[in-house]
Amino acid sequence: MTMEIFSGKLDVEDVSGTLKTINRIGKDTGSTIVLFDAAKIAGKPHIESAVMHAKRSFAEGKNIARTLSMEILVYASGQRQCSLAPRFGLQAGENQVYVLILDGETQRAKDEIRKLVCETEEVSAANETLKKEFDITDEELEVVGPDRIDELVLERIAMIDAWR
Template structure:
């Protein structure tokens, strides 16, 4: 997967069983000749976080330096800022109600219509980081109050994106 564009959607859906749901997603991706990556919106610092994870994953994949054996898991590893697949998997789907960014790379005709059978697409601004989400992201990415004090509250998202980029350093 080289530098290709991705369509990124926001959706909500319920997962009864992860493997079954992911098999249905994989079936759609295979039928349409694309990759579909599901990111847990509640564990991400917005759309720019998704874009950064996709960009880094594409670069490592194209350069033959991928950690994972699929571009989907590679993108989740970058989203989580870790080399641990088990941790990265928690940045994908989970049983129960999900709020997800869905990346379709490359864009493919008919994918959105097929996905609509499994998910409900939603509009709205998911980029906000309220105090509860800030606390969750601070825990997930080991961001200290001292770091936030240095860069300022307004640049909190940049600290998360730095963790995504740092995965390249920890190879």
């Protein structure tokens, strides 16, 4: 498995048109490409965990979504419902994103994506946003410490399989 993750910015006027372009790049390069709202992601390990769980659910025939890219978004969201997962993807307007390119011709896919996405420094989500998105309580944060909120997010992702 080849995986490339980088941060960037892009301005989106037409979400579905932009997603069609990204899907075309994915198809042309044999890659799965997912763009995540960086404001809701606890760093690269968050995405790596979502990929691992999504690939395993497909391999075991226990996937919730029809496509691997949507299954990855489902896991990244920490929810079992496909309808909630798009909140973690592209939105209209200016987007700070993480770009995931999985398998296929990853370098060619990255070169094509860079025509849409201006690569930037990595941006991590604010603790308040992660608390809200993943239902993390103040009590939980007091136990582990605020600097370990990303571990609680990874725990939520792992728990999706237990909730099935």
